[in-house]
Amino acid sequence: MSRKDLFDKPFDEGTMVKLEIFEKYLEVWLPTFVMSDFPNPIQIFDLFSGSGRDMNGISGSPLRIIEIITKHINILKKQQKVVYLFFNDIDRQKITLLEKLINDSIADAGLSSFIVVQYTNETFIRCLDLYRKCLNNGCNLIFVDQNGFKEVNEKVFKFLIGLQRTDFMFFISSTFIHRFANRPEFANHHPNFDINRIRKTSRKLIHNVICDEFEKYVPPEIKSYALFSFSIMKSDHNNIYGLIFVTKHILGADKFLQTVWKKNAINGNANYDIDDDLSKDQLDLFNGKLLTKIEKFQLELRNKILDSKISNNKEAYLFTINNGHISSHADDKIRKMKREKLIDFESKSSLVNYDQVCKKKRTLNFKLIKQ
Numbered sequence: 001m002s003r004k005d006l007f008d009k010p011f012d013e014g015t016m017v018k019l020e021i022f023e024k025y026l027e028v029w030l031p032t033f034v035m036s037d038f039p040n041p042i043q044i045f046d047l048f049s050g051s052g053r054d055m056n057g058i059s060g061s062p063l064r065i066i067e068i069i070t071k072h073i074n075i076l077k078k079q080q081k082v083v084y085l086f087f088n089d090i091d092r093q094k095i096t097l098l099e100k101l102i103n104d105s106i107a108d109a110g111l112s113s114f115i116v117v118q119y120t121n122e123t124f125i126r127c128l129d130l131y132r133k134c135l136n137n138g139c140n141l142i143f144v145d146q147n148g149f150k151e152v153n154e155k156v157f158k159f160l161i162g163l164q165r166t167d168f169m170f171f172i173s174s175t176f177i178h179r180f181a182n183r184p185e186f187a188n189h190h191p192n193f194d195i196n197r198i199r200k201t202s203r204k205l206i207h208n209v210i211c212d213e214f215e216k217y218v219p220p221e222i223k224s225y226a227l228f229s230f231s232i233m234k235s236d237h238n239n240i241y242g243l244i245f246v247t248k249h250i251l252g253a254d255k256f257l258q259t260v261w262k263k264n265a266i267n268g269n270a271n272y273d274i275d276d277d278l279s280k281d282q283l284d285l286f287n288g289k290l291l292t293k294i295e296k297f298q299l300e301l302r303n304k305i306l307d308s309k310i311s312n313n314k315e316a317y318l319f320t321i322n323n324g325h326i327s328s329h330a331d332d333k334i335r336k337m338k339r340e341k342l343i344d345f346e347s348k349s350s351l352v353n354y355d356q357v358c359k360k361k362r363t364l365n366f367k368l369i370k371q
């Protein structure tokens with residue numbers, strides 16, 4: 001009897017959210033490296049690739065990668081760059097199906113001169129070993145679309161975060177961990193996770209807590225990094241899965257945050273109302289108006305500026321990204337403070353964004369106006 005799996009049925013809503021976030025991030029990641037001066041090869045690793053489509057013909061991650069590369073064919077031509085793709089699946093039949101599908105798509109899109117593909121039928125762990133040398137040499141985006149939670153353990157996480165010029169995104173079944181955290185099998189995989197904390201956390205918030213637990217694996221010598229989570233509730237409203245995104249570059253963090261805030265403009269952190277923000281426009285009888293996630297961030301930013309703890313666009317930008325927000329949240333607030341004559345600065349915009357702070361290296365001081 002054949003085994004039922006993801007590809008024998010339509011992708012569900014949660015799977016679509018996951019794939020859309022991966023795809024949208026890839027769409028902003030790829031041109032950054034195509035247009036950059038890095039001589040290192042541009043590499044995308046999809047090491048749990050599947051066979052390509054669901055039973056209704058909806059594209060899985062590998063075909064979405066090809067679609068995004070197709071959109072960038074002009075800059076690839078202009079820059080004379082090639083994208084190296086690595087597709088792997090433990091299931092031989094799936095990789096055979098995928099190989100034909102991808103090779104046909106590349107030929108149809110006229111991409112043969114711009115893509116080099118390698119297909120393997122190995123375990124994920126074996127792949128990391130097999131590709132160790134090229135992982136160390138490339139500009140990499142790695143997608144770990146595992147079933148469950150077992151593949152990204154401490155050793156694997158440390159290996160991936162140790163790579164240079166690498167962003168990685170992994171999918172994880174957080175509900176599964178929530179449910180089985182006190183079983184010895186789980187402790188074998190993640191002996192340093194705080195099992196009590198996990199067990200006590202509500203299901204709604206569990207993926208954020210799991211992301212915090214992974215942060216324990218970041219080696220102390222890595223000072224600059226970001227780990228962001230995006231929780232995904234399955235349509236059964238019972239199971240929470242999610243993505244964890246890891247980067248060591250502020251541009252990667254900025255672009256991922258833009259991707260997830262586009263996906264959910266209320267919290268940028270889940271495909272549901274994870275912070276109960278939708279009910280916060282009503283007055284609470286005892287506490288007055290409760291602040292939404294964005295309002296809370298903007299109030300903290302305002303207080304830091306008024307306390308002179310943040311005094312220019314660079315400090316405001318770093319505070320924004322480190323708190324998981326996007327530039328427009330900060331810019332709206334800072335411009336409002338100028339209109340309210342709390343601060344003054346010599347520009348229309350607050351210049352709180354990557355281009356002004358990191359690329360153009362412009363400093364804009366916020367002057368406090370004495371009341």
Ligand SMILES: C[S@@+](CC[C@H](N)C(=O)[O-])C[C@H]1O[C@@H](n2cnc3c(N)ncnc32)[C@H](O)[C@@H]1O
Nearest residue numbers: 048049050060061089090091122123124145147
């Ligand atoms: C969630 S599916 C991937 C879906 C795919 N990313 C897509 O968008 O269509 C997980 C895949 O991982 C494969 N797999 C399971 N365990 C694996 C392992 N240890 N190493 C590599 N592949 C594995 C399964 O055969 C399955 O096709």
